[in-house]
Amino acid sequence: MRKVIMGNHALSYGAMLSRTQVISAYPITPQTQVVELLSEMCADGTLQAKFIKVESEHSAMAACIGASIAGARTFTATSAQGLALMHELLHWASGGRLPIVMGDINRAMAPGWSIWTDQNDSLSQRDTGWMQFYVSSNQEVIDTTIQAFKIAETIGIPAMVVLDAFALSHTYEVVDIPEQDKVDAYLPPYKPYARLTPDAPCAFDGLTGPEHYFELRYKLQKDMEKVPALFDKTGREFEKIFGRRLEAVEPYLCDDAEIILVTSGTAGFTARVAVDEMRKEGIKIGNLRIRMFRPFPFDDVRRILAKASKIAVLDRNISYGYHGIFCQEVKSALNGSGSSAPVFGFIAGLGGRDIKAASFREIVDIVRRQDKPAEEINWIGVKK
Amino acid sequence: MSKKRDAKKIVYESARDFPQMPMSQGSMLWNKTGSWRNIRPEIHLEKCTQCGICWKFCPDMSIVIENEFPAVDYDYCKGCGICAEECPMKCIVMVEERK
Numbered sequence: 001m002r003k004v005i006m007g008n009h010a011l012s013y014g015a016m017l018s019r020t021q022v023i024s025a026y027p028i029t030p031q032t033q034v035v036e037l038l039s040e041m042c043a044d045g046t047l048q049a050k051f052i053k054v055e056s057e058h059s060a061m062a063a064c065i066g067a068s069i070a071g072a073r074t075f076t077a078t079s080a081q082g083l084a085l086m087h088e089l090l091h092w093a094s095g096g097r098l099p100i101v102m103g104d105i106n107r108a109m110a111p112g113w114s115i116w117t118d119q120n121d122s123l124s125q126r127d128t129g130w131m132q133f134y135v136s137s138n139q140e141v142i143d144t145t146i147q148a149f150k151i152a153e154t155i156g157i158p159a160m161v162v163l164d165a166f167a168l169s170h171t172y173e174v175v176d177i178p179e180q181d182k183v184d185a186y187l188p189p190y191k192p193y194a195r196l197t198p199d200a201p202c203a204f205d206g207l208t209g210p211e212h213y214f215e216l217r218y219k220l221q222k223d224m225e226k227v228p229a230l231f232d233k234t235g236r237e238f239e240k241i242f243g244r245r246l247e248a249v250e251p252y253l254c255d256d257a258e259i260i261l262v263t264s265g266t267a268g269f270t271a272r273v274a275v276d277e278m279r280k281e282g283i284k285i286g287n288l289r290i291r292m293f294r295p296f297p298f299d300d301v302r303r304i305l306a307k308a309s310k311i312a313v314l315d316r317n318i319s320y321g322y323h324g325i326f327c328q329e330v331k332s333a334l335n336g337s338g339s340s341a342p343v344f345g346f347i348a349g350l351g352g353r354d355i356k357a358a359s360f361r362e363i364v365d366i367v368r369r370q371d372k373p374a375e376e377i378n379w380i381g382v383k384k
Numbered sequence: 385m386s387k388k389r390d391a392k393k394i395v396y397e398s399a400r401d402f403p404q405m406p407m408s409q410g411s412m413l414w415n416k417t418g419s420w421r422n423i424r425p426e427i428h429l430e431k432c433t434q435c436g437i438c439w440k441f442c443p444d445m446s447i448v449i450e451n452e453f454p455a456v457d458y459d460y461c462k463g464c465g466i467c468a469e470e471c472p473m474k475c476i477v478m479v480e481e482r483k
Contacts, residue, residue, distance in 0.1 A: 097405040156404050193404045203408035215399040216406055222399075 007168040008033035014145025020075040022067035024052035030165040034077040057082035061089035068098035071195035077103035094129030099152030116352020117165035119317035131159040138173040248292035257286030274360030348380035421463035431475035438467035
């Protein structure tokens with residue numbers, strides 16, 4: 001069924017069609033409509049799930065962890081300060097190997113108090129052991145949420161579906177809402193590795209000494225390394241049922257491109273518009289959109305960027321004292337790969353400032369003028 | 385006096401043998417925390433009225449009821465003294481542990 005819906009509601013539909021059994025959340029702009037619609041679905045019986053109201057995001061994630069250990073398929077959503085408040089519990093979810101799926105609506109961190117988008121909230125949680133998928137359309141929101149449950153439950157690692165505040169969360173688009181029976185065929189009921197049950201009493205996440213802790217972390221990393229192949233497999237299975245392929249990275253006109261723009265989130269689609277315009281003018285340019293940030297798809301990124309002579313990475317985030325976070329990852333992916341292409345780092349759109357097709361033209365002008373990056377960071381659209 | 389079955393500490397030799405997540409492998413069967421104790425409770429049953437308050441208040445479930453009277457599980461009792469404090473008949477006394 002095709003429907004015009006907002007990005008936040010696409011997330012709600014994704015959770016509903018995945019037959020989520022427990023939802024616990026605390027409202028925060030710009031995430032509110034995600035859980036508002038889910039609470040209505042729980043109240044009117046559309047979704048057979050328990051909605052747990054709590055007094056903070058810390059408690060929301062704690063409730064999700066409890067529900068997940070009990071064997072329930074579990075969902076939550078948050079933004080910015082709410083995600084930061086969950087930080088400690090994010091480690092409990094991943095260390096406990098619980099396949100919780102969470103929507104994070106990218107909102108800039110305060111202060112100054114902001115409700116508008118940038119990626120520093122989710123990227124601050126980079127090392128918590130959660131998978132992170134950055135989406136760029138409402139269709140992708142719903143599709144990736146369903147796929148995220150499948151990957152998370154297969155490998156026992158929690159997943160974040162990350163979307164831009166307002167640019168996606170409050171933007172209405174046509175979405176093909178998958179049929180329930182097809183989703184059921186794709187995503188079978190959750191079968192936990194182990195769960196809290198009186199039939200087999202067991203305590204979870206207790207004291208773990210130096211003789212065992214290291215191996216648990218080793219296993220988490222080894223399983224993370226299996227995710228790129230699993231993303232591909234579950235993406236192909238998704239295509240067979242729904243006709244839409246889900247890939248960890250999405251190259252656009254990269255095969256013969258001399259300059260490749262690397263982007264994520266909604267800026268990825270804007271980049272395509274700019275690429276189309278510049279292609280008409282004879283500029284050999286392509287766009288690589290990175291959808292899966294954790295684990296980082298090193299092999300795909302190396303392969304696609306191998307032939308480019310210049311690479312430009314657009315970051316809607318910053319690691320203070322260094323530069324853009326996606327740019328760091330791209331540089332580290334290329335290190336030792338044989339590519340000698342210079343990597344130009346660009347920062348744009350912090351705190352919700354628009355990233356327009358013209359922003360990409362500005363980026364490409366800088367890249368074409370310089371043989372090597374003259375600056376570590378090129379600021380796009382800042383009032384210097 | 386412990387009725388607990390004997391258990392050995394489990395040490396995995398290979399990551400393959402590990403469970404996916406940290407979960408108890410019955411570690412409290414071998415990890416007998418009673419050795420932490422400096423003072424030990426002793427129950428004088430002649431004054432005991434079987435009220436069960438010591439059993440109810442013990443934070444470590446180390447008071448067990450045997451033949452309808454309380455007894456201390458010294459494998460796990462850490463000697464906190466709550467049972468002695470709460471006993472309305474004052475029939476539990478804390479004595480220094482001699483090691």
